[in-house]
Structure formats: C-alpha cells, structure tokens
Amino acid sequence: MYKLANYFFTVVFLSFIFISTNTSAQTFTKTGDGVIVYPNQNYSGNVQAVKLQAVSDKIVRVEASATNGFENKSLIVLNNALTQKTNFTVEEANDFVQLKTSALQVSVNKQTGAVSFYDLNGKAIVQEKQTDSRSLVPAVFNGEPFYNIRQTFTTTPDDALYGLGQHQDGIVNYRNNQVYLFQNNTEVAVPLLVSSKNYGILWDNASLTTVGDIRPYQNLSALQLFSKDNELGWLTASYFNNKNNTTADFIKAESVIDYAFLNDTKQRLPSNFNIANGKIVWEGSVSSDIPGDHNFRFTYAGYFKVWIDGKLLVDRWRQAWNPGAVVLHQQFDAGKKYAIKIEWMPDGGESYVSAKYLPPIPAEQINDYSFSSEAGKQLDYYFIYGNNADDIIAGYRTLTGKATIAPQWAMGFWQSRERYKTQDEILSTVDEFRKRKIPLDNIVLDWNYWEQDKWGSQEFDKSRFPNADSMINVLHNKYNTHFMISVWPKFYEGIPSYNDFKKHGWLYTRNIADSQRDWIAQGYVSTFYDAFNADARKGFWDLLNDKLYKKGVDAWWMDASEPDILSNVNSTKRKEQMTPFALGSSAGYLNAYPLENAKGIYEGQRATNPDKRVFILTRSAFAGSQRYGAATWSGDISSTWPNMKDQIAAGINFSLSGIPYWTMDIGGFATEQRYQNPQDENLVEWREMNTRWYQFGAFCPLFRVHGQFPFREIYNIAPEGSPAYTSMLYYDKLRYRLMPYIYSLSGWSYVKDYTIMRGLIMDFANDNAIKNIDDEYMFGPSFLINPVYTYKATERKVYLPNGQGWYDLYSGKYFNGGQTINADAPYEKMPVFVKEGSIVPFGVDLQYTNEKPQDKITLFVYAGKDAQFDLYEDEGTNYNYEQGKYSIIPIQYNEQTKTLTIGKREGNFNGMLAKRSFNIVWVTKEKGVALNFDEKEKTVSYKGNAVSVKMN
Template identity: 60%
Template sequence: MIKMNLRSQSTILMFLLLFTSIAHATPVVPFTKMADGIIIYPAQQYPGSAHAVRLQVINNSIIRVTASPAKEMPQVQSLVTIYPTTQTSGFTITNTANEVRLATPFITAVASLQTGAVAFFDKAGKQIIAERAAAKQLLPVTFEGQRSYNIIQTFETKPGDAIYGLGQHQDDVYNYMGQQVTMFQNNTEVAIPFLVSPNNYGILWDNYSITKAGDVREYLPLSSLQLFAKTGEEGWLTASYANDKTKSDDVVLTRAETTIDMEFVNDSKLKLPAEFKTENGSVTWQGSIASSFSGNHKMRFTYGGYLKVWLNNKLVLDRWRRAWNPAPALLDVAMQKGQKQSIKIEWIPEGSESYISLKWQEPVPTADANTFSFSSEAGKHMDYYFVYGKNIDEVISGYRTLTGKAPIVPKWAMGFWQSRERYKTQEELLNVVAEFRKRKIPLDNIVLDWFYWKENDWGSQEFDAARFPSPDSMIKVLHNQYNTKLMISVWPKFYEGIPAYNDFNKRGWLYKRNIADRQKDWVGPGYTSTFYDAFNPEARKAFWNLIHSKIYTKGIDAWWMDASEPDLLSNVSPQRRKEQMTPVSAGLVAEYVNAYPLQNAKGIYEGQRSVDNNKRVFLLTRSGFAGSQRYAAAIWSGDIGARWHDMKAQIAAGVNFSMSGLPYWTMDIGGFVVENRYERPTATDTEEWRELNTRWFQFGAFTPLFRVHGQYPFREVFNIAPEDHPAYKSMVYYNRLRYRLLPYIYSLAGASYHNNYTMMRGLVMDFAADKKVHSIGDQYMFGPSLLINPVYEYKERRKQLYLPAGSGWYDLYSGKYFAGGQSINVDAPYETMPVFVKEGSIIPFGPELQYTSEKRADTITLFVYTGRDASFNLYEDEDVNYNYEKGQYSNISFTYNEKTKQLTIGERKGSFNGMLTNRTFRVIWVNKNAAKPLDFEQAAATTVRYNGSAVKVTQSNR
C-alpha cells in the first residue's frame, strides 16, 4: 500500500480540479453535424490515421465516406462523380459515448468515435460490411516535390461473400474474393474502381492513382521461396539457355538464377545473357520449390512468347502471346510446409523484346479470409461511396446515379461490325463491304483502323491521298449505296514536327518526356512521338477541333479511340508511365494517371455534341474509367491473343466489366494477335483456325456489341471459310439471328439508359440465391431471358453446363424443357453453341435484315416461354438521335399470366417520329409439353393486328 500525507493528497486534488476545469473550458467535440451528414474527429490517433472522417448521405441507398489526414477536408473536384449536391433530408443522427449512427430508411452507417471505423447495416439491423478497426491509413508520401498520401482501407465482410466488377482483366478470374486486382490502365487491362457483391452492396472507390483491390499484399519475387537447383543444391533454380528452340538440350549456357523478372520493356535486353539469341532460342528453369507455409500459393506469370510450366512433372500451364504484347497467367499451387515440389518452366521468346516474370503470394492468413481492401498509391484524402440495393441491378443503378447515365448507342452499333488490321486502301475497304452485300451477310459498320495517314504524318488526321484519294466520296458510297457506317481510328498521338504537333507544343499541351528520350515507335524507320494532355480542357477542345475539321466533316459516323491508356510506349512500368506523363495539368500525375481515358472521351463526346446534337456520339475506346459510360464510351478488351484460352478469358472479362457499371463492351472476335502457324497454316491449322473463329463468333453474337477484328489472317467470314463449310454456315446463321434479335437487344439498350439496366449479366445478378452460380464465370445471361454458354475447347462437341435454380429452362433451338438447379451435358455440334431460355420469358424477334435501318420491326414474332409469369418491355425510338432524352420514345409491355394462360400486349406508351402506329405480332407458345423449335417460318398460334390499344391473347393449346 502507498501512503500519502495530507499535503500530497491536497496537491493531487488541486491538480484534478485544475484538469477538470480545463477540460470543461475546452471540451473535445467528437463529431459535428452537417446538412448532409456528420464529421467525426477520432479520439485515437496513430501514424497514418485519419484526423477527420466525414459521412454524407447522397440518397437513401448511398453514403459517402471521406477521410482526411488533417482536421479539414481537402477541396478536391471529382472527375468521376457528377451527382447533384443538393441538401439531403430523411436521415437521422444518434450517438452514444462510443459511436454515432447515421440512418436512412434503408441503410445505417455506424462510426466509432474512437477510431473513425465505419460499419454498414441494413434496415433490419444486420451488418453488411465494416471497415476493419484501425485499418484506415493515409501515409504521407512525396511526388514531384509535393505532399500526397498512400491510401489504404480494409473491409470485413460475411463468410461466403463474393466480389465482382473492378473493370476488365485477363486473369480468367470471375469472383475476386481472395484475389488481387491491379488497376493500372494497360492494353487489355481496364481499371474501374467499382465492385459489387451478391450481398447487394457496391463500393465506388473515388481515386485515380494506381490501385490494388482485393488481397492487396505484395506479390513476392521468386527468390522469396525456398529454391533448389536441378541437381539438388539449395538456393537457386538451374537456368538453361539454348539458341535453337527445337533442341532444348543444345545448351549454350547454364547458370544459377533466383529471380525471373523481365516484366517491362527493355528488361530482357538488360537481364538476358549476351550468349542467348532470343529470335530462335529457349530458356528452361528447373529444380524444386518449397515453402514454410501450408496452403494455396498464388503464382503470377507475365509472358510474351510460349510459356509452359510443369509441377511434379505434370503440365499445368501452356500459354502463348505475341512477344510485344505480354499477358498475365495465374497459377494456384497447393503446398505443404517444408515439402518440395519439382518445377520446370519453359519459355520460348519471340524477337529481341520479350517478357517473362514470376512472382508469388503467400497463403491468405485465416484472419483475413473474409476481407478485401483498396490500396491506392496517391491521393489527397480517402473517398468512397457505399451503395446498397435490393439486388445488384439496384447497386449498379446507384453507381450510375453517382457517375452518370449511359446514353443509348445508335441502333446501327448493335448490328454487325467488320474490321481488320487493317484496310490499307479505299478500294480494299469498299470491296469488302460490296462482298458482304453481294453475299447477303448482314452488316452495319466497317472500321478503318490506324495508318490511313502518310507514314510520317501520325496525328495530322489527314488521309494519305495515294491510298485514300477521295475519303468524302468513299463515305458517301458507304452510306448511300451500301447503307453502311464508317468508324475511324483516332489516336491521341502526334509525331514530332508535324503542324498539329507544333501547334499543341507551343501551347504546352503535350507530354514531352517521350520527346526528350527520343523514343521512336515501330513504324518504318521509327518516329519520335508523344500524346496530348487530355486533362487540359483547352487541349481537349483543340483535339476535338482537329478531328472535327479533318475527319468529322467528311461524314464519319463513330470514333475508335485507340491507345487511350495512354500508351505512349507499350509495356512500361507504372513508374515509367508516370514519368512519361509528367507534368499533367490537373495536378500530380501519380494522383491522376488512371483517369486519362475518361478525360480523352469527355473531349470528343462534348465536342461532337456541341456541333451536332442531333447525331448520337459513339466512341469505342481501348481503355476507360469509372464514369466513362456517360461519354457514350464502349470499351473493347484490347489486343488479346487468338488462342482458345484467350477466348475463355473474355467471358469473365466481359461479365466483370459489365458488372462494373458500364453496359457496352466488346472484344476482337477471333483474337487480335495470331500465332505464326495460322499465318502460314497447314491443313490441320486451317481447320483449327476456322473452328476457333466459329466458336468465338457464336459467343460474340450474344455480347452488347458484335464486332470482328484482328491481324492477318483476314477476319471476313468469306475469308475464313468457303460457303459450304460449317464455319461459314454457322457464322452467317448467328449473324442473321443477331439481327432477328434486334427488338430484344435494342430494348435492353433502352433499359440501360432509362432504368440503368445491365445487358451482359453475371449469373449472380439474376440467381443470387443459388450459391453455385457465385463462382460460375464461363456462363452468363444476355438480358433477362438468354443463358449463354460459350464453347471454348477445340473439338468440343458436348458441353457441361449449369442451369441455375429458381427457374426451368428451354433449349433455344429445339424448345425442349429442362429443370433448373442441375448440371447437364448437352450436344454442342460445330455449328451451334448451347443457348437456353429462362422459363417465363417473352422474346420478340424481328424480320430478317441486311442492316438495322432496312425497315422497322414489323412483323414481330413473340416467342412466349410458359411455365411462369413473364414480362418484357419493347422499347423503340428514332434510333440515331437524342430525341429520346426529350421523351420521344415508346414502350409496349408484354405480360404473360401463367394461371390464366393469357398474354397481354399492353397499351403503347409514348410516341416518336416515324413510329409504327399499326403493326403485326405473331405469337408462338413454347410449353414444357409442347416444344417449339426456333423456326420463324412456322405458323403462329395467334396473329395480332395491333394499333396501340391493349390486346389480350389466350393460349389455346397445351
């Protein structure tokens, strides 16, 4: 026991009274109320913690969370969000000594007054997700001599949760829970920092810097594993270099290596031995690996050329990618602590610039199994939006509330596009279109790829008169004679010294590092070039004025905005990309690097609408960002490879991209870069090439935009196979079926604008209650009715697929009925891809067309797939202008009541110029016990003459 005398007690008492007096005089305020929410000042502080956390109510389903490294919130204007900042009401604020609750009628955010950590609850009081306590980090860093912050936030979620969206990536991963997604704009990689969950929430992370999402732990170099040489020595793998790839045992050099790290441009030139000849050589790494951890180890390869990997003498990876365009590959490796696994890695590069790297990641710690994080390199503050809904559609609708609606694409864009790299002359392009019309293969758009200018004139936007002597006349012929649109490639790139370069340069609108580096491109002898600064509003206007005066006035219909990452130099490291873009007019390049494609699209969208507001803008761009959809930007998946695996990877890539909130996505059907064996094929190679293109074409017919493109061999149907070949027949069949489906597809486009709908849908969007679909990424819904099952294995003639529970299913072609909730093995003959129709569907099929504007959809055949109540809304407008924004459109509702067996064709709502006031609907019933094939010539059960008034039709046969 400690004894104190009276004097000591009196001193302590006086101190306590003084402290209490001071505390009452200057009270600590834990939070303050605002018109739209609260600001919290966390009591606990640690290095990198937030000094202020703000919660704002955007609407009843969206709460914004920002965190600042200071007491004040930085005033930063978002490039992503455009929602009106009106005063919000209808929420309540309550607090205890430890927390404050911000509640709307649908969601509640609870923030700790000690740490500032926020948790989100539904209206029943169940936790949805929560920030991990003390996991909010704003760590000071310096870029360009200025203060910025590394920003990290970890969330805890429920066991079994899943994560989708986050843009478009080539890892062939559907559910990103437990995975790492790097958001850095690159050819084939598109960064969209928005995710959704089957638990009906989404997070929009408003940051444009290089960001990791999911499992953000660093990938480690190969040397971090325990390595053993081919001969058993510990500490390295045995690397063998052969200069003849056909004789891997003809080794010119063997050496010990602990890393495989040639991921970026010029790495291989610096790190490969001088004795090795990449043009015809091969490298093999052999030995064993071991780990002190048990569990799943993720290996991530980046490769150009041929890559094969064996584990324990079993081939587990076999990939190829053209060397200039490297690709990623993920490999899950189950390892037991201390147990060796033999490994063999064989790499055959192509050319002097080649890529190969291997990194790995430790097993996920048990404590982190149900977490995901965002980690951004730079920002002034943390800023994200929590979005909640009854389903994923409502969550995506919330994303578009924040970032803008997706304008309806012109109807012709939903038809078939023909493209190749590239049509070299005006005559060549017109001859291809003429051949389509001669063969009666439907076509709406022909694409003119890069290099229509003179060799040394990139960025001039001038046609080379020797090859395109009369572009104005060419476009008129396309429009007037062939009823075909022309899309043209426009790069944000300028060759040094041309007039446009000089004009932009004197105004300070160009990135100059590439010029200082004397970096040459790949054209002819190579030319020094750079890109314009799309963050500068005056530069954006000038770029639009350039392409307007040189190209748009000739009658161009749409823009292909290539290399919009910006790809000043391909395959550079993130650090070099930032150096190439420094300085950027918006601020620190580290803070803005990923937003370039958003601003580039903004300039052209706003520019065209300023001069021609009666013609829909349509942009196809190789990269995008959150908000790109409001600028009429569709995204394609870049210069992908032409292998079966590459085709499969596009399914998850396209579905996740669509679930990122941007509805219009496409890909190079057939793949862009092609193995040499297809350029100089044997008979066997030719047949595989034809089958690959056929299967890819079948898949592509059921994506938002239907587009063929690639390097040689030429991609026109008639150049792939002769008329009597099943490849030709199948591709023409699916092309024509696409045009028959236009009333259905265009209605989905209308719903994407008016109702924030998503056309290409992960199964989890419509069948979230069926846990099996949470990890099925090689099937998807196209609209509400069609289950698409691409065939992506060579010579596969039977397809194993899953029919989601909660509905029955009809085979599209035969009308045969199948129960849901089961895996089935179905026929997949060369000519057809399995497609199923959800029980309780109404699908409108239009007439056969050669191009979308050939005639209005009269007559429409309604296939009614009975067994459950069904509905569909037929949307129509003027197809090419913006009058729909003014309310000039129509809707005709179709509803089927299973109990009464009655179809109601509802009263037409709305009108527009050129609308069909009278039309014909043919009704064909498809029943469980009365299958009907997809035959448009078959007799209808009922034919309805419709004048806009409601009509009821009763099913007469069962």
C-alpha cells in the same frame, strides 16, 4: 532532474486531456448532409476527421482526412449527384456516432474512426476493419503533397466480389485475389467493386490502386527453392540458343524470374542468350512451411508453359510485344516439395516473362479486402446499397452519370481488320458483304490511313484514299453502311498539328525529350496530348472535326487511350511520360485519362451536331465513361483458345463495373505464325476457333470482328457452304433477328440503368453455386450464354441456375434448373438456354438495322413462370430520348391464366409505327418448339392499345 520529471508529467497530463477531449467533448459535428466525426489520431491511421455524407437513402459517401478539411474535387462523380436532399438522423451511442437513412444505418467508431454499414434491422452488411482499418501516409510526387491511402474492409465468408474493370486473368470472383488498377492494353481500371451481398464500393481515386489481397507479390525466392539436383536455394535454369535443341548451351542457378517490362530482357538476360530463337527452362522443386492456398502470377509473351507436380497447368502463347497474365492457386502441404518446371520460348526479340508469388492469406485476414492507392489528397469512397446488383449499378450511375443509348446501327454487326489499306479495299469489302447478303452495319478503318510520317495529322493519305469524302458518301448512300475511324491521341514531332499543340502547351513532352521512337519503319519520335487540359480537349476535337467529322465520319475508335505512349512500360515510366500534366502531378490522376479523352470527343461532337448520337469505342475506360457514349473493347488479345475463354470473365466483370457496352476482337487480334498462312490441321483449327468465337461474339453487347492477318471477313475465313461459314452467317442473321430484343436492352441501359452482359450473380444471387462460374453469363433477362472454348469439343458442361427451368434455344427442350449438364455443342452451334418465364421478341430478316420497319414481330413465350418484356423503341440515332421521346410496349405473360397481354403503348416518338402484327409462339415443358421464324400459333394486330391472347 525535478524540472525534467515535471516536464514529462505535464506532457503526459496534457496528452491525456487531449485524448479525453478528442473522444468525448469534441466527438462529432452534424452537417447539413451528414456528420463529421473526429477520432483519436493515435488509433485512426493518421486521420483527424471522418465525414459521412447522405447522398441518397442508399448511398453514403465516406471521407477521411489527415486534417480537419475535406477536398471535394472529383473526376469520377458528377457534382449534381450530390445535390439531392436526403432525410437522415444522427445519434450518439456509447462508442459510436450513427447516421441513419430510410434504408441504411452507418456507424463511426469515435476513437478509431472505423465505419460500419448495417441494414435497418441492424444486420451487418460490411465493415471497415475495426483495428488497423486505414492509413494515410504522407507522400510527394513531382513536388506535390499527397498521401498513400489504404482502407481495409472486413466481410463474411459468403461474400463474393466482382467488377473493378476488365482484366485478363480469367477470374470472375476476386475474393482473396489481387486486382491491380493500372490502365494498359487489355487491362481496364474501373474502381467500382460489386458484392454478392448487394453492396458496392466506388473508390474515388484515379491513381495506381491495388484491390483485394494487397500484399505485394514476391519473387519465387520467397519460397524454398531446390535445383534439379535437389540443391537448396535456386532453380536450375537451362538456356537453349536454339529452341529446337535438346541440349542446353549453358546452365545457371536462378531464383528470380522477372522480365516483366520494356527493356528488362535486354538489360538483364545473359548477353550470350539468343532471345530471338531461344528457350529457357527453369526446373526444380518448391516448398513452403506454410500450408494452404499459394498464389502464383505469371506474365508471359511468346510460348509459355508451367508444370507443378508433373501436371501441365499453363500452356499459352502471346504476341511478343504485349504480354498476358495467368494466375494459379495451388494447395501446398507444409514442408512438402513440389516439382516445378517453367518453359519459355520468347518468339520475338523483345519479349517478357515473370513469375511472382504470394503465400497463403493469414487466417485472421481471410475475410478482409483492401483498397490501396498510391496518391490521394484524402480517403474518399461511396458505399452503395441495394436489393440486387442492378441497384448497385443504378447507384453508380446516379453518381457518375447515365449511360447513353448507343445508336441503333451500333447494335448490328461491325466488320474490321488490321487494316484496310486503301479506299478500294473498304468499298470492295462492303460490296462483297452486300452481294453475299451477309448482314452488316459498320465498317471500321484502323490506324495508318495517314501518310507514314504524319501520325496525328488526322489526314488521309491521298495516294491510298484519294476521295475519302466520296468513299464515306458511297458507304452511306449506296451500301447503307456506317463508317468508324481510328483516332489516336498521338502526334509525330514536327508535323503541323504537333507544332500547334506544342505552341499551346497541350502535349506531354518527356517522350520527345527522350527521343523515343515508335515501331513504324525506321521509327518516329512522338507524344500524346494532355487530355486533362480542357483547352487541349477542345483543340483535339477541333482537329478531328475539321479533318474527319466534316467528311461524314459516324463514330470514333479511340485507340491507345490508356495512354499507351510507349507499350509495356512500368507505372513509374508511364507517370514520367505524362509530363507536363495540367492538374499537377500525373501520379494522382493517370488512370482517368480515357475518361477525359472521351469527354473531349463527346462534348465536342454534341456541341457541333446535337442531333447525332456520339459513339466512341475506346481501348480503355474509367468510372463515368458511360456518360460520354463510350464503349470498350478488350484490346490486343491473342488468337488462342485460352485467351478466348479469358474474355468471358473479362466481359462479365467489365459489365459489372457499370459500363454497359463491351466488345472484343472476335477471333483474337494477334496470331501465331502457324495461323498466318494456315494449311492442313492449322487451317482446320483456325476456322473452328473463329467460328466458336463468332458464336460467342453474337451474344455480346457489341458484335465486332477485328484482328491481324489472316483477313477476318467470313468469306476469307472459310468458303461458302462450309460448316464455319454456315455457322457464322447463321449467328449474324440471328443477331439481326434479335434486334427488337437487343435494342430494347440498350434502351433499358438508359431508362432502367440496365446491364446487358450479366454475370450470373446479377440474376441468381441466391444460388451459391454460381459465384465462381467464369464461363457463363446472361445476355439480357432471357439467354444463358455458354461459349465453347475448347478445340474439337462437341459438348460442354453447363450449370443451369436454380429456381427456374431452362429451354434449349434451338430445340425448345426443357431442363430443370439447379443441375450441371453435358450440353450438346456441335461445331455449328453454341449452347444457349432460355430462362423459363421469358418473352423473346424476334424481328424481321434484315441486312442492316434500319433496312425495314419491325412491323412483324414474333414473340416466343417460354412458359412455366410469369414473364415480362418491355419492348423499347426510339428514333435510333438522335438524343430525343433524353426528352422522353421513346415508346415502351409492356408485354406480360401470366402463367396461372395462360394469358399473354401486349399492353398499351407508353410514350411516342417521330416515325413510330402506328400498327404492327405480333406472331405468338408458345414453348412449354410439354411442348418444346424449335427456333423457327416461320412458326406462329396466333397472330394479333396491334395499334397501341392492349390486347390479350390465351394459350391454346
């Protein structure tokens, strides 16, 4: 007994010595670029070492390791971003070690390892939570050791959170919401969070990640459920085998609605339910003893409705094969029952529905948010500080790469549909555009241009495209139109390119082993290539180069780049499909597939043809995609009014994720049956919805129409002379008139790290009223865009941000800021306002971007405040801008002196205009001027030297 007691005394004593030593004598080590702190593992969430690295004055890398060593590999961050030399100091004070730069103070708690960020005045910016801040829990995937990683931050009640890629829940401010980062059709995972308090967090992890309120969603059974007859414990589920019937075929007690992924309905729905033509209605009441904000998240495909307390809150449709999502926040009183009714009509044989729930956030966690990743070697993130959101984006691009400038033609109008089936359809469509004088720069060929059983061959089906080289040549030389083509990373088993990639070990083979068939005809077995394999990336480019690029293809549409090997599978299945994986286990890296896929095309084309800009449209993206010439569109959204509205928030947050080029399928991709051959009221609605969507799309970074039948050309949507045709043509022409403005924004995205589609937080951060506005945004520095997303609306509420006045674009009428107005929104017009203190350059009338030189530019000067605009120009299609071959004409307006100065041109490039004229139009509070391109109050000749003009 004495020996045993002595043993325990010795263990306790040695533990005390270890803890004392760990928290004092061996507290930290200063390094060449920062400091390593050694916290007490008993309080640090299994962390032995926390490393701060001063990347720049405003960027600090934070690493936390379960060992004393650190991993420095990253798919996201470029190595040269970390080679800058930054001045910093390290000091020890009481319980903290502090790193200080010229812009930041960052402290680490010596015992817990929790990191806090302060400005130079000592004001807290954001902090890792001081207790239970993080955890690294050992995990194994495919025999490879990882950690499940969590980091929790504590912020202030006034903080708002944005970015994180593109999601379809219609939410712009993710504060107290949950965001799941898993690449999927319509969902894009970019692990950059941007705060309204002028900081960002770039989470350096490519595994499945949850951000924000990371508590796992629960089934509805987590609530108190009551049947339609008030029985405790379930909802009443009524099954109708004919959706038009009023009497149910059978009734069940159910407390879980969870058919979220492929085959769930086949495996778990009652076998006697006719899913192809049926309907299910769940009814009853829900209650909770916890008062406050209850969060419901529904996924759905087909027709879906939700009523709570008798109010219809959700009324949606989604194509059966690609579910959507909707989030509801509902205030509940403790113990009160709330009637609930959920109605689902699948509208297809394989369809989806789920209902999940989160209780109110506990009061002690209301100011917390977290990052939780499934697999990582260590915790790793970059804290980015700045004066505004643009500084955060600039810091992100310092780390992950500059955004390339899109070729000038890409900023014009793109015509696409699913799909042009023959060479003649492509040529006749472009010919019709030119005959009708509808401006156009790019025609897009969607999937299935190959022979039916040769997906992945990248070869045209000669029965439908007998002379692809000639077709592309005619598009270029006769019609001055560019040609983009769809290229999937997909291969059918047994074709020559499949056999070649298989021989080299470049393919994911699990889908082949499973004999999984796709949806074409009888179905073909297929798989995708491993984009994480450098040799496979080169092989894929060599295939595209040989079969397509040599024919004159201008740009790449990289579809299904999630990778969507099989649609709507859960994350476990996706990881399983990505086998074998070049980097080890796919669990640690799967979200970065679209980055690596784009990298191969970008590097391949630039090596093959260094003088032509690479342009990629990819359905998914990841942090760093902007460095590879990649734009993103929002995937296979549905042709519905609610889905149109959801794209506004989706585009805002994607742009706030640091990637400047975003677009969507104008009109929505998939259509309800009632629109496929619309008549009467359905035809009226179809035309109006496309018109409203087109108005919205004209003010997005990229202007692109696409979708399933009906055909999406202006003249196929509505006849010439109709309100729809007239409006769509007006906005197409307006887009081209704005080309000097729009292409300048594209240039700024490289020169100034600018963001084209701008959430209101970017320009009006001091206006608290804008933090949750999800249906307005700025297009560049001047235009406030307000899409109309309600059928038959003739007005919509618009909040005009405080701090400046606003001019109606069309009439020039002035409005005070800081108020919500009912803005006129007649069928043909979308409300657009111009910020007081703006200079907007309008160019010449064009049919395509390089039809004529921009030798006559009309400057609309919206007075009332000082204004500035830098007119950017370059050669339009090559990379000479990287060597500084571009020009900027600084244009400034001084409100006090009423003087406009067109400054001395800076820089030059081949083909630069030696002289041009500027027409000046003044718009003031007292004198509103309608948008008229023939209007001019003063014309000045400009030859590169400064010239000033005074307002009359």
